[in-house]
Amino acid sequence: MISENLISKIELILKGQYKNMTTKHTDGWEPITCQALLDENKLLVDENRALKDEIQSLKAYLKQNEEPEHDIDKLDLEIRQAHLLVKADLEALTQIHELSTKLLGAEGIQPLLKEIMDAAISIVEAKMGTLQLLEDDSLHIVAHYGHEQPFLDYFASAENMASVCGKVMQHGERIVIEDVETSSIFAGTPSLTVMREAGVRAIQSTPMLSRTGKLLGILTTQWDFPYSPNEYDLWSLDLLARQAADLIEQARSEKALNNHKKYLLSDLNAMTRLHKIGTLFVREGNLEPVLVEIVDAAIAISDADFGNIQLLDLESSELKIVASRGFPKWWLDFWNSVSVGSGTCGTALGSKGRVIVEDVEQSPIFVGTPALEIQLKAGIRAVQSTPIVSRSGRLLGMFSTHYKKPHKPQDHDLQLIDLLAQQAAEIIERAQIEEMLRKSEECFRIALQGSSVVISSQDRDLRYTWAYNPSPGFKLEDLLGKSDYDVYQLDDAEIFVSIKKQVLASGVSRCDEVVIHRPVSAGGDLFHEMTTESLRDATGTIVGVICIAVDITERKRAEEALKKVNDTLEEKIKERTVELEEAYNSLLENKIRLSEAQKIAHLGNWDWNLVTDEFYWSDEIYNIFGLDSLKFDETDDSYETYNAFFNLVFPEDRESVNNAFKEAFYGKSFEIDFRVISANGEERILYAQGQVIFNEKNTPIRVRGIVQDITERKKTEEALVKLEKVRIKEIHHRIKNNLQVISSLLDLQAEKFEDKKVKQAFSESQNRVLSMSLIHEELYKGGQAEKLNFSAYLKKLADNLLMTYGLSSINIRLNMDLEENTFLDMDTAVPLGIIVNELISNSLKHAFTGKKEGEIGIQLRRHGETINGINKSEFCLVVSDNGNGIPEGLKLENIESLGMQLINILVNQLDGELKLKRNKGTEFTVKFKVLEKNT
Numbered sequence: 001m002i003s004e005n006l007i008s009k010i011e012l013i014l015k016g017q018y019k020n021m022t023t024k025h026t027d028g029w030e031p032i033t034c035q036a037l038l039d040e041n042k043l044l045v046d047e048n049r050a051l052k053d054e055i056q057s058l059k060a061y062l063k064q065n066e067e068p069e070h071d072i073d074k075l076d077l078e079i080r081q082a083h084l085l086v087k088a089d090l091e092a093l094t095q096i097h098e099l100s101t102k103l104l105g106a107e108g109i110q111p112l113l114k115e116i117m118d119a120a121i122s123i124v125e126a127k128m129g130t131l132q133l134l135e136d137d138s139l140h141i142v143a144h145y146g147h148e149q150p151f152l153d154y155f156a157s158a159e160n161m162a163s164v165c166g167k168v169m170q171h172g173e174r175i176v177i178e179d180v181e182t183s184s185i186f187a188g189t190p191s192l193t194v195m196r197e198a199g200v201r202a203i204q205s206t207p208m209l210s211r212t213g214k215l216l217g218i219l220t221t222q223w224d225f226p227y228s229p230n231e232y233d234l235w236s237l238d239l240l241a242r243q244a245a246d247l248i249e250q251a252r253s254e255k256a257l258n259n260h261k262k263y264l265l266s267d268l269n270a271m272t273r274l275h276k277i278g279t280l281f282v283r284e285g286n287l288e289p290v291l292v293e294i295v296d297a298a299i300a301i302s303d304a305d306f307g308n309i310q311l312l313d314l315e316s317s318e319l320k321i322v323a324s325r326g327f328p329k330w331w332l333d334f335w336n337s338v339s340v341g342s343g344t345c346g347t348a349l350g351s352k353g354r355v356i357v358e359d360v361e362q363s364p365i366f367v368g369t370p371a372l373e374i375q376l377k378a379g380i381r382a383v384q385s386t387p388i389v390s391r392s393g394r395l396l397g398m399f400s401t402h403y404k405k406p407h408k409p410q411d412h413d414l415q416l417i418d419l420l421a422q423q424a425a426e427i428i429e430r431a432q433i434e435e436m437l438r439k440s441e442e443c444f445r446i447a448l449q450g451s452s453v454v455i456s457s458q459d460r461d462l463r464y465t466w467a468y469n470p471s472p473g474f475k476l477e478d479l480l481g482k483s484d485y486d487v488y489q490l491d492d493a494e495i496f497v498s499i500k501k502q503v504l505a506s507g508v509s510r511c512d513e514v515v516i517h518r519p520v521s522a523g524g525d526l527f528h529e530m531t532t533e534s535l536r537d538a539t540g541t542i543v544g545v546i547c548i549a550v551d552i553t554e555r556k557r558a559e560e561a562l563k564k565v566n567d568t569l570e571e572k573i574k575e576r577t578v579e580l581e582e583a584y585n586s587l588l589e590n591k592i593r594l595s596e597a598q599k600i601a602h603l604g605n606w607d608w609n610l611v612t613d614e615f616y617w618s619d620e621i622y623n624i625f626g627l628d629s630l631k632f633d634e635t636d637d638s639y640e641t642y643n644a645f646f647n648l649v650f651p652e653d654r655e656s657v658n659n660a661f662k663e664a665f666y667g668k669s670f671e672i673d674f675r676v677i678s679a680n681g682e683e684r685i686l687y688a689q690g691q692v693i694f695n696e697k698n699t700p701i702r703v704r705g706i707v708q709d710i711t712e713r714k715k716t717e718e719a720l721v722k723l724e725k726v727r728i729k730e731i732h733h734r735i736k737n738n739l740q741v742i743s744s745l746l747d748l749q750a751e752k753f754e755d756k757k758v759k760q761a762f763s764e765s766q767n768r769v770l771s772m773s774l775i776h777e778e779l780y781k782g783g784q785a786e787k788l789n790f791s792a793y794l795k796k797l798a799d800n801l802l803m804t805y806g807l808s809s810i811n812i813r814l815n816m817d818l819e820e821n822t823f824l825d826m827d828t829a830v831p832l833g834i835i836v837n838e839l840i841s842n843s844l845k846h847a848f849t850g851k852k853e854g855e856i857g858i859q860l861r862r863h864g865e866t867i868n869g870i871n872k873s874e875f876c877l878v879v880s881d882n883g884n885g886i887p888e889g890l891k892l893e894n895i896e897s898l899g900m901q902l903i904n905i906l907v908n909q910l911d912g913e914l915k916l917k918r919n920k921g922t923e924f925t926v927k928f929k930v931l932e933k934n935t
Helices: 004-016 034-065 077-105 110-124 149-160 164-171 190-198 231-284 287-301 329-334 343-351 370-377 411-449 490-506 553-567 570-601 619-625 629-633 638-648 651-664 711-750 756-781 790-805 826-847 898-909
Strands: 128-135 138-145 175-177 202-209 215-223 306-313 318-325 355-357 382-389 395-403 453-459 464-468 510-516 526-536 542-551 603-609 614-617 670-677 683-694 700-709 787-789 811-818 823-825 853-867 870-881 913-917 922-933
Touching: 110 128, 110 138, 110 215, 110 231, 128 164, 138 149, 138 164, 138 215, 149 190, 164 175, 164 202, 164 215, 202 231, 215 231, 287 306, 287 318, 287 395, 287 411, 318 343, 318 395, 329 370, 343 355, 343 382, 343 395, 382 411, 395 411, 411 711, 490 510, 490 526, 490 542, 526 553, 526 683, 553 570, 603 619, 614 619, 614 638, 619 700, 638 651, 651 670, 651 683, 683 711, 787 790, 790 811, 790 826, 790 853, 823 826, 826 853, 826 870, 826 898, 826 922, 898 913
Parallel strands: 811 853
Antiparallel strands: 128 138, 128 215, 175 202, 202 215, 306 318, 306 395, 355 382, 382 395, 453 464, 453 542, 510 526, 526 542, 603 614, 603 700, 670 683, 683 700, 787 823, 853 870, 870 922, 913 922
């Protein structure tokens, strides 16, 4: 996933470096830069000034010869002809200067093409003419003078027939035909007939060439009599063609540059939307707004007019609309339940692949069906439907965009839609898993609420952190963050706190009968049998206590009632008997409820009285082990019962179970997970907890505990852990693949340019992308999902850069001194990798010019200390070479290259420090710090 920090950096680079960006015309023109456009405009201004100076000189000459003492008629013939030629030159140059001035202020090319044509006609006193531009390797007439439509239609593609323009296009030089009747170009061809009908006898065609010598078009003038332009006329035409070529090249370059800028901004907007969608569900935790955002993003990215997302109903196997944009209600009602084969969504559902309909009126999916009328009524003419598939290949739903006009989405749009579909699949699948977990937790909570068992946990300060099924009169929000002193009466709180502090100090669990004193109006006192155990973290450190309290209020009240019965007179026996029966029924009902709760929670309890050798199992334990309760009720042998249980335990787990049971007799409660094969042959995973009760002489008198079937929970936890690991690795793998695709696209694009600077810029961008790709490749291969072995990555990056630059004529040695097992997170590794890429690339490009060998050094050192549980590591990265070095007068902060700007930005992002040494070459030192919390 692309981070928000990285997107911001891309925006800054786009804004700050736009003048140095390169682009390429879609019609095959050479790459240009914004600076090239400025240079081009400056040349136009300079030429305009030169024309103006020439005009002033000619005016001065003419003015001198027009003084009274210089009567032109009295001058000799040679001087008079020179005077007329100067006057003609003045008129031509004045016209070209006026046109050049218009070119500088023009906002579009089309209005000036006719003026260029008229200027050419005027300069050479021609009768007819055409102006043609070269587009897609063909000449096209864009302006003309003195011609009828038949002539223009015939020579619309002059390069394919006998024509002067076609010859100029082939040879790139001007051609003058003094008389078409005697020209070998037209002899015996249909073109000669067309020329005669148009009244054309003489022709000149001047190529319009760019400043790099590329043919842009042809400027042609024609006469209705045999004629050959003089050198002055041809010189004027050359100047006019130069001005026209500059105008054409500048206009096309500006258009291509603006188009490229829009393309980059569009891609940036798409990446920003993808990042927003990826974080929205994590922040909101609600699926519906995320799906609507995905629909909006798809509409914007693919320039669609409507969009919707459907989820697959597993019961009906139909697609249901869950998010949409732009549709009327009656359309949504019609398509709300889609089965296989119905419309594009149903067709994609059946094939499990994308379906594109460029025109619904022509598609066999809709022709002759009621769906066609529905689509046309809603203004829909084209549609694409992309399946939403989970990483495991399970179809989750459908993703569709709709268009008001016949339309075929571009490959680039479909790639972005695929990314959106994959992101939607991950979010939908995660939401479904979370819903399953929520329902499972809710069932467990309901099971506890139906019983008299109260479970709570407290931290080391004995403040409540969690509670299930609080006692009557207590609410969860009244307990959290409070201590027993805040909740109970002082005397009761003192007892509770004393018990829990003993468990915190010793780590030994205990079981006590406790009383919560309450007024009669609140229901009277509550009696609980409370088991208190220490709560430990993953390292075994005691971090709090957990209490399991069983409400025995009814039992205590019954006992009190029995005591009163024994102390009363015989005449009240019947009355007391009724009370005892009621108490018995209440106890029986509680037992039934407890049994039902245990069955729901797959939780059973057992009790072994060591004094009487009586062994008790609740009904749910028999169910868990798949044993017959009647069979075991017939035997009083507790060891036989224990062996029956022990024989069901996995052989690999028997030793740990036996050891845990034995350790309990030394005063240590046990808590263990183990596997069994139930009597009916099923493999189950169980959680057991128990303790041994000792009398005042520290003699064990009883063993009690609980057993819970946690098979489904364990499977779910393992599945989630595996899914998360696979998901993280797959994300790195996909990011690596996407970056490699970007690198390949840059390589393909670079092949279309001939300019070395442009190719170099593409190569540098490709190396930056590959440096990030290597990070995700190493993360995908490594054992840690979020940490990168940066030393191993540096070795691979340096080797790749040497292969990329391929300096076979220079012997380059790599001297690497790297700290072993240096693991960095993504926020540090990505900018640091780009910094190393830029520094090594700079050495390979510039350091060894004119040398036959050289050495590049890379050193990474780490100095660390731990303060208050925080690892504070300071890293020092040195990249050096023994090459030509950077001139002493050039300051680091004044270097304006894109690579140096990237380095400065990324060093600041790391809160680091960058230094430069020029001793026998170049040495860059980057220092930065990394903070890590001990766990």
